[in-house]
Amino acid sequence: MIECIVENEKDAIAAEKLGAIRLELVSAIQLGGLTPSLGIIKRTMENLQIPVQIMVRPHNYGFNYDAFDKEAMMEDINLLYDLGYYRIVVGALDQNRKIDTNFLDYIFKEFPLLNVTFHRAFDEVEDQMEAYRTLVSYRDNIKRVLTSGGAESCLAGAINLRNLVQLQHELNGPVIMPGNGMKLENIKELHNTVQADEYHFGSGVRKHLSYEEGFDKKVIEGIKHILSDR
Template sequence: MRIEVIVQNAEEAKQAERLGADRLELVSAISEGGLTPSYGTIKTVLSQVSIPVQVMIRPHSYLYQYTDAEWKVIQEDIQAVLDLGGKGIVFGALTKENKVDETILQNLLKTFPSIDITFHRAFDETFDLIEAYKTLMNYPIRRILTSGGAENCVEGKDKLRELVQLSKEMDGPSIMPGAGLTADNITEIHEHVQSEEYHFGKAVRHNASFQKGFSQEVMQRLTDWKK
């Protein structure tokens, strides 16, 4: 069982690692759903933790469609992550019809063939989650962050279960539930969904706030749970 948590800077990253997180999602502008962090933030985080770091690559918070100019920025940001020693990114792109943008994915993987990709919750905006999953199976995507197309994992647990079963049957990208997970509901969600990794945000923070640090008590509960 693996636990991924959101971090915004090096201090949070070090604290999360110390408290038992297995992987980090590094973002900026969490109030906008998470955008690409600065070069300096990426550099300091990667240099100060030993657990895997998935760096958010998202140039803006409106839609998941990207122009040619934005695609050039995305490439520069990914190259910066690799130059700094990073290996993973969090990325997603959709067409105007809310389908997976295969053109961008093909270009990304052609340019960066060894990158570890988490396809983010743009997945939840697709017209058909099963169709979107089968599309992503054609690419070396490692995992998909999703709430099952619902506002949170509690509401989306049935679709999450279906997606996890599909991923196991077809040996495709793993399904990583995220949104609305807490130390109180993770057991119930896991028993229903049966994923192997889960993504936590503000629920592992003091007062459930991204302005606060991690709650040692909550992180300890999750560490004990995943054993």
């Protein structure tokens, strides 16, 4: 399973043609990804056949959201929900760097059909194994967790990622999806260690590792070949 980050309809169509299985739609990738505009969302969703997870993140300064942030996020989710777009990317922590379960309870009570990727707020928690166990209780809605294993890159966090994947299988919980710093040159080493079922790619599958340029067909084909041989 290869998931790619896209920022618009053009990006999304190209990624689908190159064999991405699922997409994450964001704006402002230079800020780590924020909620895209409704226009971009609608244009993208109307022209794609593969699943698209839509980022719901109001700003890039932390994952401990105040009441104003949360109401804005709920408004965004409500707009998507009304349009029949149930796949989102979201995450929130409390003041103690633990999963904000109160907010998750609120979201899933109001929007029970959501299919969620819990994003890299997970890399800011105090204890990832404890945090994962917390997320297991939300597995009806939280289907995957995007993480670099709490490190600056997936290679640096490979051992933690492997431990999380093992816990995933033990608890039958949300899929651990490594993301950050992955590219053709290191995916074989990473997968040999981590053995994840899904991987999330950003600039690593772009020409010259730049979001300003298109996808690198040879790189994506190379990654797919490596993962299909494992």
